[in-house]
Amino acid sequence: MAEHPHADLIRRGYDAFSRGDMDALRGMMTGDCTHHVPGSHPLSGDFKGLDAITDMYGRLFSETAGTMRVELRRVFVDGRGHAVAMHRSTADRKGRHLEEDGCIVFRIVGDKITDLDECVRDMDVSNDFWS
Numbered sequence: 008m009a010e011h012p013h014a015d016l017i018r019r020g021y022d023a024f025s026r027g028d029m030d031a032l033r034g035m036m037t038g039d040c041t042h043h044v045p046g047s048h049p050l051s052g053d054f055k056g057l058d059a060i061t062d063m064y065g066r067l068f069s070e071t072a073g074t075m076r077v078e079l080r081r082v083f084v085d086g087r088g089h090a091v092a093m094h095r096s097t098a099d100r101k102g103r104h105l106e107e108d109g110c111i112v113f114r115i116v117g118d119k120i121t122d123l124d125e126c127v128r129d130m131d132v133s134n135d136f137w138s
Contacts, residue, residue: 013090013115014082020120021079021092027068029061035120036060042123046130048137070137071098088115098136105136 010018016035023031041055042063050070054063067075075098083091090113098105107127114122127133 011084011086012118013084013086013088013113016115016118016120017082017090017092017113018079021077021094024064024077029064032064033057033061037116037119037121040119040121040123042125044125045127046134046137048134050137051134067098071100074099089113090115100136103136105132107132107136 020032020035023029023035036057038057039055040057040060041053042060043053044051044063050063050066054060076096078095078097079092080095081093083093091110092113093108093110096105096107096109107129109125109127112124112126113120
């Protein structure tokens with residue numbers, strides 16, 4: 008049985024992110040897409056539009072000197088424009104190491120991502136690492 012197109016979109020997105028391919032990611036999102044990052048650290052907040060989102064992704068890589076890695080674990084879809092991706096993130100920054108489980112809830116219209124709501128297992132760990 009073939010994978011649902013929304014699950015395939017999310018897998019391709021994680022692959023593009025892992026390769027640092029911002030052009031591919033831009034092609035998977037609507038122009039007014041928003042990525043919501045939880046927490047109270049400098050990289051948290053609502054990033055609206057392709058430039059804001061890809062700039063934030065670039066900061067993730069630059070702040071971690073390229074050590075940021077995200078391993079996609081699972082993708083769940085509902086067939087109605089929602090997907091949930093579970094992942095494991097690792098990174099090193101300023102002498103600290105991050106190893107964290109998280110997920111992103113995606114909203115998809117047609118074949119494009121319109122919204123990403125990120126969740127982390129431990130908000131304090133995330134805030135400490137990125138602050």
